[in-house]
Amino acid sequence: DIQMTQSPSSLSASVGDRVAITCRTSQGISNSLAWYQQKPGKAPKLLLYAASRLESGVPSRFSGSGSGTDYTLTITSLQPEDFATYYCQQYYSPPLTFGQGTKVEIK
Amino acid sequence: QVQLVESGGGVVQPGGSLRLSCAASGFTFSNYGIHWVRQAPGEGLEWVAFVHYSGTKYYADSVKGRFTISRDNSKNTLWLQMNSLRPEDTAVYYCAKDRQQLAPFYSDYWGQGTLVTVSS
Numbered sequence: 455d456i457q458m459t460q461s462p463s464s465l466s467a468s469v470g471d472r473v474a475i476t477c478r479t480s481q482g483i484s485n486s487l488a489w490y491q492q493k494p495g496k497a498p499k500l501l502l503y504a505a506s507r508l509e510s511g512v513p514s515r516f517s518g519s520g521s522g523t524d525y526t527l528t529i530t531s532l533q534p535e536d537f538a539t540y541y542c543q544q545y546y547s548p549p550l551t552f553g554q555g556t557k558v559e560i561k
Numbered sequence: 562q563v564q565l566v567e568s569g570g571g572v573v574q575p576g577g578s579l580r581l582s583c584a585a586s587g588f589t590f591s592n593y594g595i596h597w598v599r600q601a602p603g604e605g606l607e608w609v610a611f612v613h614y615s616g617t618k619y620y621a622d623s624v625k626g627r628f629t630i631s632r633d634n635s636k637n638t639l640w641l642q643m644n645s646l647r648p649e650d651t652a653v654y655y656c657a658k659d660r661q662q663l664a665p666f667y668s669d670y671w672g673q674g675t676l677v678t679v680s681s
Contacts, residue, residue, distance in 0.1 A: 498598075
């Protein structure tokens with residue numbers, strides 16, 4: 455199974471800040487990585503897929519980068535509605551695996 | 562619009578069984594693979610199972626041999642039969658539509674989830 459290491463597990467930031475969340479996989483996954491946002495009591499929402507492709511309707515302040523085993527989700531100019539938990543997920547090979555999550559809190 | 566509505570959750574004793582349902586609408590159900598993903602209280606997301614458009618199935622090791630995913634394309638419905646339930650199966654269970662038909666990829670639409678509690 456492909457192991458996912460997501461960091462940090464939580465962070466505090468202010469509105470307007472630039473935030474970066476990283477996801478490291480135990481083997482190369484050829485950009486087969488998705489990012490989700492989840493708010494309390496709600497289902498996850500797809501943000502990006504193929505490591506860097508923005509899902510339709512998602513604001514352009516969200517971006518993804520990386521290759522091989524190291525991937526990054528970046529949020530430029532954090533907005534109040536962005537405070538949530540973020541998960542990475544690999545789909546290179548089953549079983550699909552998720553990162554542990556990063557909770558983005560208001561400073 | 563795409564809708565996925567889960568049902569069938571509840572409280573069950575360890576060793577018991579439960580069958581979850583997911584009713585889909587707003588898209589051509591038979592053209593897409595569908596996942597079950599769960600989330601234990603206060604914890605992260607865990608992929609459980611996937612069935613592709615014509616029935617090939619994949620399972621997480623933690624549920625293999627105990628859970629069975631199935632679908633009926635004529636009824637736009639997905640099921641998860643859960644047997645030999647354990648306390649660690651306690652979670653909100655989400656059904657989620659895949660972007661593709663065949664191999665499990667990523668999920669572009671999710672239901673609201675149904676809570677399963679395994680406790681004596």
